[in-house]
Amino acid sequence: MTTARRRSLPLAALLAAAVLPGLALAQAHHHAAHEHGRASVDIAIERTQLTLSLDTPLDNLLGFERAPRSAAERQAADAAVARLRAADGWVRIDPKAGCTLAEVVLESAALGLGGGTHREGEHAEMEGSVTYRCTDATQATYIELGLADAFKRVRTVDVQVAGPSGQLKRTLGGKTRRISLSR
Missing domain, CATH: 1.20.5 (Single alpha-helices involved in coiled-coils or other helix-helix interfaces)
Known part of the structure; x- marks a missing residue:
């Protein structure tokens, strides 16, 4: 050498x-x-805002991960998008925080949301952000994520939270929906 x-x-x-x-x-x-049955949610907590970022295989929401091919599949896709946009139905924030839903932005090339091009045979994803305006989000002691209730194919949700009191990671599954924010 x-x-x-x-x-x-x-x-x-x-x-x-x-x-x-x-x-x-x-x-x-x-x-x-991109593991079927698994979604990930990142939560950022600021005093006047709470933001969730979602990433999940489209299969978790629809049972397929490509552009809809039939009227029934398009209807299922539209229903899933509507359910995600109605985030108050699957996100519950401790009322002490005084949060109200402000904006939901969804992106999925396979569904024609947010631009981009989906190529046949590619794994299709749904990404999105849900923003809440809050009186004081730091007062929240818990957040409940009901993704598994809203979408039966979701079995596990990997959650990361970043806020004024630090960071934490949790995996929600089974009947567990609540993330405790108190230390």
């Missing part, structure tokens, strides 16, 4: 140690985001 090669080996090992876990994490997140 040459001296230059010996000197570069530790540098290569350091780079691999620094870069590979990040790539593995990105791949794991990508795969976790």
Whole structure:
């Protein structure tokens, strides 16, 4: 082994140690985001606003992950979009926070929402954000997510919360719908 090669080996090992876990994490997140039956929700809590970001395979909402092909499939897609837009039906925030639904933005290329082009055979996703305006969102002691009630194919919801009192991660499944925000 040459001296230059010996000197570069530790540098290569350091780079691999620094870069590979990040790539593995990105791949794991990508795969976790597209696991049928599993959805992910990130929640950001600020004093006057609470925002949820949703990412789920379209299969969880419709039972298929492509553009609708029939009138019945289009009707199912329209019903799922309407259910997501009516976020107060699947999100319940502690009333102490004084939150009211302000905006729902949904994106799915397969459903023609938010632009983008869906290619046949690609995994189709639904991404979205739900924004609530609040008197004081930091007063919320819990949030309930009823995605599994609204969409029977959702079995697990991975939740990350970031707010003034820190960050937390929870996995909701079975009959568990509530995320406790109190420490």
